[in-house]
Amino acid sequence: MSFVVTIDGPAAAGKSTTARAAASRLRFLYVDTGALYRAFALKALERGVAPDDLAAIERCTLDSTLDLGGSPDQPHVWLDGVDVSDRIRTPEVSEMSSRLAALPLVRHWLIGIQRGLRERGPLVAEGRDLGTVVFPDAEVKIYLDADPATRSLRRYQELHRRGMAVSREDVGEEVGRRDARDRTRSESPLIQAADATVIDTSKLDLEGQIEAVLAVVRAHPACPRAEPEG
Secondary structure, eight states: OOOEEEEEOSTTSSHHHHHHHHHHHHTOEEEEHHHHHHHHHHHHHHHTOOTTOHHHHHHHHHTOOEEEEEETTEEEEEETTEEOGGGSOSHHHHHHHHHHTTOHHHHHHHHHHHHHGGGGSSEEEEESSIIIIIOTTOSEEEEEEOOHHHHHHHHHHHHHHTTOOOOHHHHHHHHHHHHHHHHHOSSSOOOOOTTOEEEEOTTOOHHHHHHHHHHHHHTSTTOOOOOOOO
């Protein structure tokens, strides 16, 4: 089995950016599990499927294909053979994704897809239940966290950079709702794995986050060593 690094944590804790950079420097596959949920949420939205219509949701899983690719610096997610990477980062998709993620049938379907990616080689995967459910045997488990105010600000800045007209108040409420759903859902709730290393990113800049994660990964005796380029 390939060497696996899981990075879990709540929304806007810095998982995606940190995981991408860590995967790039380690030359591992980068697995953005949130992108898979978002891509499926996009399909449900475009079909007009309600998140409580379980029959319609199941039909969507049966005729949907999802895949990840690209480099850690330029990751892509494909839905039914179409690159939807630029269409899955809206507040609407984020809200629908969080609601669909609470459904056992969606989680079980996507867990199979996520585990299949391990066949491609060493990977860094980020999400919310990777160290507890998807890859409970991962060699390295990291839990990134930050205080709510810091996470709300980061989410607001991300959306602002994308040109989306949102208010700080609305973003804070969205992050709070996602936290509540992720932590209280009956299926795979967001919890810290007992053997995870916790890294609080509230006072860390991006480079500090990346180096903190890399230090934990590289300290593992089984960590594959990348050959130098050139």
